[in-house]
Amino acid sequence: MTTTATHTEMVLRPPTIADGAAIHALIKACPPLDLNSAYAYLLLCHHFADTCVVAERSGTIVGYVSGYVPPAQPDVFFIWQVAVHERGRGLGLGQGMLRHLLERPAASRSRYVETTVSPSNGPSRAMFQRLAASLGTALQETALFTTDMFGPGAAHEDETLLRIGPFSLD
Numbered sequence: 001m002t003t004t005a006t007h008t009e010m011v012l013r014p015p016t017i018a019d020g021a022a023i024h025a026l027i028k029a030c031p032p033l034d035l036n037s038a039y040a041y042l043l044l045c046h047h048f049a050d051t052c053v054v055a056e057r058s059g060t061i062v063g064y065v066s067g068y069v070p071p072a073q074p075d076v077f078f079i080w081q082v083a084v085h086e087r088g089r090g091l092g093l094g095q096g097m098l099r100h101l102l103e104r105p106a107a108s109r110s111r112y113v114e115t116t117v118s119p120s121n122g123p124s125r126a127m128f129q130r131l132a133a134s135l136g137t138a139l140q141e142t143a144l145f146t147t148d149m150f151g152p153g154a155a156h157e158d159e160t161l162l163r164i165g166p167f168s169l170d
């Protein structure tokens, strides 16, 4: 992976608003992720490009991670959604995008990664366990969003908080 564009290489870069529609389409193609509105992805591209990444190959977006630093927790990098097109899975791209984000200046104060996972999402859980192992640190789980919080009839699984850290990439 590189941040220098050539024809066939995978390029990891901050998203721009020109990527919003393609990101929306990628998320739509990556169940069980919640599909947010196109407007929400445009906002993420516009205001949170420093903490989000797209993976692009031959002009096509094949991977995406959204994240942000919670305002009241400057030492936390929160990961919202991770998506790798099914044709690109199992090659380390998800892990590579996470590490890429943690090496950005915007993550220089990060000592913890937090995210939420649903109990049935084995690949997501495996990816974050792998991240904790590669950072040489612990992963703790606590309850956060429970099914009832999503509203009546939402049929949304629980979302358990994973907290990875402390770590330092210095």
Ligand SMILES: CC(C)(COP(=O)(O)OP(=O)(O)OC[C@H]1O[C@@H](n2cnc3c(N)ncnc32)[C@H](O)[C@@H]1OP(=O)(O)O)[C@@H](O)C(=O)NCCC(=O)NCCS
Pocket: 030, 031, 032, 033, 080, 081, 082, 083, 084, 085, 088, 089, 090, 091, 092, 093, 094, 095, 096, 121, 122, 123, 124, 126, 127, 128, 130
């Ligand atoms: C989860 C997802 C992002 C993983 O992307 P990926 O590029 O295939 O993951 P990686 O290749 O970087 O794998 C990272 C680790 O997770 C493990 N892993 C990934 N997919 C797995 C699967 N289906 N089953 C078991 N382990 C899996 C890998 O084995 C690897 O660990 P290792 O290095 O010890 O072998 C991808 O499957 C996806 O987009 N799924 C649909 C959307 C989703 O569920 N996103 C996560 C919720 S935010």
